[in-house]
Amino acid sequence: MMWGYIHNKIYHLIAGIIPVAALLISLQLHAIPEQSNRLAASVNTNYGYMYLTPNLLKEPLEVHITSGGSIDAGYLGDSCAGFASQLPDYRIIWNGSLSTLHIKFESENGRKTTLIIQKPNGNWICNSFSADNEKYPSVLMDRPYDGVYNIWVGSYTFGEYTPGKLIINTKKN
Numbered sequence: 445m446m447w448g449y450i451h452n453k454i455y456h457l458i459a460g461i462i463p464v465a466a467l468l469i470s471l472q473l474h475a476i477p478e479q480s481n482r483l484a485a486s487v488n489t490n491y492g493y494m495y496l497t498p499n500l501l502k503e504p505l506e507v508h509i510t511s512g513g514s515i516d517a518g519y520l521g522d523s524c525a526g527f528a529s530q531l532p533d534y535r536i537i538w539n540g541s542l543s544t545l546h547i548k549f550e551s552e553n554g555r556k557t558t559l560i561i562q563k564p565n566g567n568w569i570c571n572s573f574s575a576d577n578e579k580y581p582s583v584l585m586d587r588p589y590d591g592v593y594n595i596w597v598g599s600y601t602f603g604e605y606t607p608g609k610l611i612i613n614t615k616k617n
Contacts, residue, residue: 483515484530485562485594493535496612498542504613509533511549511557511606512599517570524570526558526598534610536593538564542614545588549597550580551608558598559583564591572600 491509513529538545551557558572559581571581581597599606 480530481515482519482530483517483528483532483560483562483594483596485592486531489532489535489594490529491534491610493537494612495537495539497538497540498614499540501612501614504611507534507610507612509549509597509608509610511551511597511608512604513596514602516602517558517560517596517598520560520568520570522568522570523572524558524560524568525572526560526600527602527604528558528560528596528598532562532594533597534595536595536612537591538588538593539590542588543586544615545585546582546611546613546615547585547593547595548580548582548611548613549608550611551606553606554579555604555606556600557581557606557608558600560596560598562594564589564593 491507494505496505511528511533513527515528515530517524517526517528547559547561549557549559556572557580559570561569561583563569569583569585571583595610597608597610
């Protein structure tokens with residue numbers, strides 16, 4: 445008889461907890477897409493970072509990376525396009541006075557890619573082709589200011605991953 449009483453109490457306790465737990469899980473699951481469909485300038489990067497000054501950047505810096513990901517960069521507006529990973533592909537921590545900073549991505553297979561850069565002030569600059577109609581995306585910044593530049597390389601097609609090299613230079617190459 446006692447077991448029936450305890451069993452009944454446990455049943456009502458569990459029956460009360462399950463809907464609340466299901467509601468909490470449901471709310472968390474609905475929140476995940478809103479948070480994970482944006483580019484995130486987190487501590488981690490996919491391919492590393494470099495502290496740069498004008499003295500350290502005498503020759504172009506080349507980093508082999510692969511473009512692409514699941515985040516549609518179109519939500520950033522303007523010329524931002526393509527699909528990139530949530531984490532930055534590369535990060536430059538810039539310190540120094542310089543007239544220009546040139547960032548370019550050259551794909552190994554000639555596929556079209558995009559550059560997405562978050563500047564130290566939080567603003568975005570994107571390019572899917574260079575101003576002089578080169579086939580590789582390129583961003584030329586005049587008088588870059590000190591701080592962190594987060595860089596993503598996107599692919600035009602969802603699920604397409606394009607190997608290539610990110611080139612960072614103090615002059616247009």
